[in-house]
Amino acid sequence: MRKVYTRPRLLKRVPFHYCPGCGHSVVHRVMTELIDEMNLGDRIIGIPPPGCSVFAYHYFDVDMAESAHGRGAAVATGIKRAFPEAIVFTYQGDGDLAAIGTAETIHAANRGERITAIFINNAVYGMTGGQMAPTTLSDQVTTTTPYGRDTKIEGYPIRMSEIVALIRGAVYIERTAVNSPANIRKTKKAIRKAFQAQIDDLGFSLVEILSPCPTNWRMTPLESWQWIDKVMTKEFPLGVIKDITGKNDAD
Amino acid sequence: MSSGKTGSKIKGYIEIDQELCKGCQICIAFCPKDVISLSDKLNSSGYLPVLFNDSGECTGCAICAVVCPEVAIEVYRG
Numbered sequence: 001m002r003k004v005y006t007r008p009r010l011l012k013r014v015p016f017h018y019c020p021g022c023g024h025s026v027v028h029r030v031m032t033e034l035i036d037e038m039n040l041g042d043r044i045i046g047i048p049p050p051g052c053s054v055f056a057y058h059y060f061d062v063d064m065a066e067s068a069h070g071r072g073a074a075v076a077t078g079i080k081r082a083f084p085e086a087i088v089f090t091y092q093g094d095g096d097l098a099a100i101g102t103a104e105t106i107h108a109a110n111r112g113e114r115i116t117a118i119f120i121n122n123a124v125y126g127m128t129g130g131q132m133a134p135t136t137l138s139d140q141v142t143t144t145t146p147y148g149r150d151t152k153i154e155g156y157p158i159r160m161s162e163i164v165a166l167i168r169g170a171v172y173i174e175r176t177a178v179n180s181p182a183n184i185r186k187t188k189k190a191i192r193k194a195f196q197a198q199i200d201d202l203g204f205s206l207v208e209i210l211s212p213c214p215t216n217w218r219m220t221p222l223e224s225w226q227w228i229d230k231v232m233t234k235e236f237p238l239g240v241i242k243d244i245t246g247k248n249d250a251d
Numbered sequence: 252m253s254s255g256k257t258g259s260k261i262k263g264y265i266e267i268d269q270e271l272c273k274g275c276q277i278c279i280a281f282c283p284k285d286v287i288s289l290s291d292k293l294n295s296s297g298y299l300p301v302l303f304n305d306s307g308e309c310t311g312c313a314i315c316a317v318v319c320p321e322v323a324i325e326v327y328r329g
Contacts, residue, residue: 001329020275
């Protein structure tokens, strides 16, 4: 029999530290597959964030440089300008990109930096214990909103992709999810297009990925994967938000 | 020449790394042939991993491997 599916070459063979059912490791796998397929292994540089994915460099067998909280886009800017031939991506959560790093992200996009931001949105602060994030849904119960998020007091869930899409330097923005085989394949395709926009020297690209957090949502892994479809995509609709790369899909 | 009900069927099997598996059971939910089940023995991390039941039903579609958050599944098809 022929082996049709195996662990990607660029994903180190160590157990993930993530909780059972977490979306981070799915994204890690999709990205390492893609980096190998696009033959970028020797020129890609990743910027992992503080947060649950702080140890991403333990798993990706590519060059990585840790950034301070929220400063991923700023660090990526420096690396990209020092090594213009490198393909630079930031890997950021919603506490990183949508809260403390909003300014860096928006200004990196506005400068049209040739970098790719991978934005993992799980609607809570994962590593610190499930507190409310800017992306937490209305009425969602977290440890700091025990009666549900009250939009009068705590504001509305922030839609970063739509905000960044208004900026002229951003060329490719898509929102996907990792909660079904079809969505996982779409995520891979979206990241491929985002990397391609950078390879073609067009501008800033961002892929927002809705990711399950069973531990902090107080759900089983399967319930959390279904909750993305049932609840989360109502607030954060999936699809291409902006594409001015000029390369429309044949399909 | 393959003919009849069983001959034309695509056969496959999967290998699950018991030490990488955390027993999240996502693969069990997505397997179209229901050939994956939960083990009753803990692995060294203290999780109940999943097991492959080779009943000849597996087609090697690789959906389990695509959804596996731990990248613990290898798929063979023949």
